[in-house]
Amino acid sequence: MFEPNEPIKVLALFSHGKLTPRRFCWQGRFYQIDKVNGAYKSREGLFPIYSFSVQSNGNIYEIIFKPEKMVWKLTRVYQNDQ
Amino acid sequence: MTNKFSSLISHPSSQRTILHLDMDSYFASIEQRDISVYKGKPLLVTHGWHPNRNLGIVMAASYEARPFGIKAGTPIFQAKKLCPKANYVKGNFEKYLHNTRKIVGISRNYSDLVEVYSIDELFLDITNSSHLFGSPVNLAKRFFDEIKDKLGLSCSIGIGPNKLVAKMAGEFNKPRGITYISADELPEAFAPLPAKDLLGVGYRMKKHLRALGIETVGQLQNLSPEYLKKRWGVMGVVLHNASLGIDNSPLIPSHQGPGPKSFGHSSALGAKGIKDLDVVKKVLLGLTEGVCRRMRSDNYLAKTITLRMGLAGLMYFSRARSLANATDITSKIYKTALDLMDGQEELARQHGVSLIAISAGNLKKASDGRQLDIFGNERLSDIDKAVDRVKNRYGEKAIIKASLLGFNKRYQGASKVEIAEVSKGHSSFCNRWV
Numbered sequence: 001m002f003e004p005n006e007p008i009k010v011l012a013l014f015s016h017g018k019l020t021p022r023r024f025c026w027q028g029r030f031y032q033i034d035k036v037n038g039a040y041k042s043r044e045g046l047f048p049i050y051s052f053s054v055q056s057n058g059n060i061y062e063i064i065f066k067p068e069k070m071v072w073k074l075t076r077v078y079q080n081d082q
Numbered sequence: 083m084t085n086k087f088s089s090l091i092s093h094p095s096s097q098r099t100i101l102h103l104d105m106d107s108y109f110a111s112i113e114q115r116d117i118s119v120y121k122g123k124p125l126l127v128t129h130g131w132h133p134n135r136n137l138g139i140v141m142a143a144s145y146e147a148r149p150f151g152i153k154a155g156t157p158i159f160q161a162k163k164l165c166p167k168a169n170y171v172k173g174n175f176e177k178y179l180h181n182t183r184k185i186v187g188i189s190r191n192y193s194d195l196v197e198v199y200s201i202d203e204l205f206l207d208i209t210n211s212s213h214l215f216g217s218p219v220n221l222a223k224r225f226f227d228e229i230k231d232k233l234g235l236s237c238s239i240g241i242g243p244n245k246l247v248a249k250m251a252g253e254f255n256k257p258r259g260i261t262y263i264s265a266d267e268l269p270e271a272f273a274p275l276p277a278k279d280l281l282g283v284g285y286r287m288k289k290h291l292r293a294l295g296i297e298t299v300g301q302l303q304n305l306s307p308e309y310l311k312k313r314w315g316v317m318g319v320v321l322h323n324a325s326l327g328i329d330n331s332p333l334i335p336s337h338q339g340p341g342p343k344s345f346g347h348s349s350a351l352g353a354k355g356i357k358d359l360d361v362v363k364k365v366l367l368g369l370t371e372g373v374c375r376r377m378r379s380d381n382y383l384a385k386t387i388t389l390r391m392g393l394a395g396l397m398y399f400s401r402a403r404s405l406a407n408a409t410d411i412t413s414k415i416y417k418t419a420l421d422l423m424d425g426q427e428e429l430a431r432q433h434g435v436s437l438i439a440i441s442a443g444n445l446k447k448a449s450d451g452r453q454l455d456i457f458g459n460e461r462l463s464d465i466d467k468a469v470d471r472v473k474n475r476y477g478e479k480a481i482i483k484a485s486l487l488g489f490n491k492r493y494q495g496a497s498k499v500e501i502a503e504v505s506k507g508h509s510s511f512c513n514r515w516v
Contacts, residue, residue: 001171037234038116040180044477051177053116060117078119 246329273300346441355394355434383408384442392437
């Protein structure tokens with residue numbers, strides 16, 4: 001596991017009151033999201049943070065969305081070989 | 083006793099059907115679902131994790147880790163020896179609470195009387211709803227499947243005529259089991275069980291029972307309640323009733339649960355302990371900040387402050403002091419805690435402090451009024467309120483005491499996440515956060 005904590009670009013679907021990330025770009029490379037394993041909403045003070053644990057090509061990526069800043073970040077990466 | 087909600091409380095009766103839901107290896111299962119690379123592997127959930135540190139304990143172990151002898155409460159240094167290849171993940175209580183809220187939401191499809199017993203346990207009174215599903219077991223199967231489908235988590239379910247039997251039944255068939263013990267099967271269903279497995283039998287009682295040659299619940303059932311009462315007082319009667327599957331406790335829906343009796347935070351500082359008292363005092367300040375913030379947030383004042391310290395390899399001690407007036411002011415409670423440390427500094431320096439805990443008890447509601455002070459405590463209270471406002475708006479890390487700057491984040495005051503951890507297992511926490 002490592003923690004890049006880097007901004008990423010995300011293609012996401014906002015539908016029926018639900019936010020679903022579909023694809024993201026990290027360090028110039030695109031990652032297709034095969035499955036959203038888990039998602040939850042937390043708060044930093046008044047501001048919500050949406051966290052997702054997504055699967056791409058066997059690896060797990062934890063990404064967060066901060067709506068007040070409209071930014072996505074990649075926080076953790078778990079590789080399948082461990 | 084009656085109150086305005088009394089009609090909603092599930093009162094004991096011979097015809098009750100109670101369901102107890104216990105999530106299987108809850109924290110570890112959530113992490114294995116979200117971080118699927120850990121599926122089928124030994125996974126340990128800890129408070130904080132750093133590969134080179136051995137501090138703290140295991141909060142939850144996946145089923146794959148249990149054959150190695152690791153369970154909740156195992157110290158990390160020991161877990162590393164027992165299973166060097168185990169994977170570790172830092173516990174995320176906001177995530178676990180999110181899942182608990184979802185489970186509580188699902189449970190409302192099966193009963194309107196739901197008691198949130200802890201972050202991973204619920205009681206449901208299904209007396210009046212089980213017929214809608216055909217039988218209590220059919221209801222349990224639907225409930226089990228819905229949790230599995232919607233959350234990808236498994237649970238164990240026990241059903242019985244009261245809370246005690248339902249909870250015990252759930253233990254019969256873990257993980258992923260459904261067990262129904264009807265009133266007709268009691269007390270015979272409990273008779274072959276080891277006495278130590280009976281609810282209410284802790285470490286000490288287990289030793290007492292063994293000394294009397296009591297190994298099974300059946301043996302306990304055969305003892306006269308008078309004898310047990312003479313030997314262990316009220317506890318003896320409770321024990322005898324439990325052995326027969328008798329439990330008259332009502333199921334109390336979460337919004338009617340009792341208020342907290344105390345607020346407390348603690349921190350393990352490693353088996354070898356910390357000998358630098360400045361560091362220990364900083365940890366204590368962080369813990370005190372967390373306790374006071376929770377009290378202010380829940381609108382409570384405390385009159386009695388208790389400090390508990392563990393000296394590595396030597397002893398644990400606990401000291402308490404009651405204040406003249408109940409308070410929620412951080413600096414006042416911290417000063418009291420420091421006073422309680424007095425006289426132990428030399429021992430602490432020699433042996434190292436392995437555990438420090440503070441709790442504030444003897445609570446009263448702040449809305450019931452607080453003693454005004456002419457010596458400046460009003461100003462201290464205003465400072466705390468201003469800090470709370472900043473934290474409420476920008477988050478727990480937005481403002482911290484200058485003396486804690488650069489100090490381990492874990493000790494910089496409690497967030498809601500830590501609150502959940504500290505309160506795990508207590509219904510007061512559930513009432514507040516779920």
